[in-house]
Amino acid sequence: NAGVTQTPKFQVLKTGQSMTLQCAQDMNHEYMSWYRQDPGMGLRLIHYSVGAGITDQGEVPNGYNVSRSTTEDFPLRLLSAAPSQTSVYFCASQGPAGVPGELFFGEGSRLTVL
Amino acid sequence: RKEVEQDPGPFNVPEGATVAFNCTYSNSASQSFFWYRQDCRKEPKLLMSVYSSGNEDGRFTAQLNRASQYISLLIRDSKLSDSATYLCVVNPTGGYQKVTFGTGTKLQVIP
Numbered sequence: 001n002a003g004v005t006q007t008p009k010f011q012v013l014k015t016g017q018s019m020t021l022q023c024a025q026d027m028n029h030e031y032m033s034w035y036r037q038d039p040g041m042g043l044r045l046i047h048y049s050v051g052a053g054i055t056d057q058g059e060v061p062n063g064y065n066v067s068r069s070t071t072e073d074f075p076l077r078l079l080s081a082a083p084s085q086t087s088v089y090f091c092a093s094q095g096p097a098g099v100p101g102e103l104f105f106g107e108g109s110r111l112t113v114l
Numbered sequence: 115r116k117e118v119e120q121d122p123g124p125f126n127v128p129e130g131a132t133v134a135f136n137c138t139y140s141n142s143a144s145q146s147f148f149w150y151r152q153d154c155r156k157e158p159k160l161l162m163s164v165y166s167s168g169n170e171d172g173r174f175t176a177q178l179n180r181a182s183q184y185i186s187l188l189i190r191d192s193k194l195s196d197s198a199t200y201l202c203v204v205n206p207t208g209g210y211q212k213v214t215f216g217t218g219t220k221l222q223v224i225p
Contacts, residue, residue, distance in 0.1 A: 035215075040122070040217060041217065042118075042201070042215045042216055042217035042218060043158070043201070043215040044215075045213075090157055090158070101146045101148060101163070101203075101205050101213065102148075102160045102163075103150075103158075103160070103203075103213065105157035105158055105159070106157060107156070107157050108155075108156075108157050
């Protein structure tokens with residue numbers, strides 16, 4: 001099983017550039033989310049979605065956009081990259097089956113903004 | 115006060131030792147609690163849920179103290195492979211909610 005797949009795994013951007021981090025899951029999970037992880041800060045929720053066509057902001061949404069056109073895909077867009085967005089980004093999904101509350105994470109995308 | 119707080123460590127323990135981590139949470143109405151494990155430069159993975167009555171999975175024991183608002187993780191007979199960062203996770207109401215992660219406690223098991 002592929003689980004949650006994130007691409008790219010590594011990316012270097014210049015300030016002001018835009019890009020999209022891709023996330024796909026094959027577990028038919030309704031809930032998907034994006035986190036960023038920074039040293040000493042833990043995982044912080046950027047955006048989340050409870051189903052196709054429904055998205056909402058998390059704790060740190062500024063500078064990021066998301067959409068959920070299908071159950072499987074939940075891309076994260078950086079509109080105009082800033083050095084403060086240098087981080088490791090994790091996509092996660094959660095479904096009704098399995099352990100309640102268990103989040104399944106992708107392998108992460110390491111982004112550096114110069 | 116942070117919603118979820120953990121001692122960042124690192125906890126350096128010899129193989130075979132018993133080590134315990136605590137995690138405090140601020141929302142007294144929180145309903146679901148978990149421990150996740152994160153290896154260096156990897157994604158977090160669920161280690162175990164934490165139930166009100168306490169629960170055990172092999173060498174790992176998780177406990178919940180609602181009165182004092184903390185959860186704990188006890189690891190017995192530490193193995194080198196237990197070296198990782200342990201994340202405390204609190205889900206305020208269960209279901210599809212915005213879970214809150216602690217910053218993690220780093221464990222290093224030494225030969």
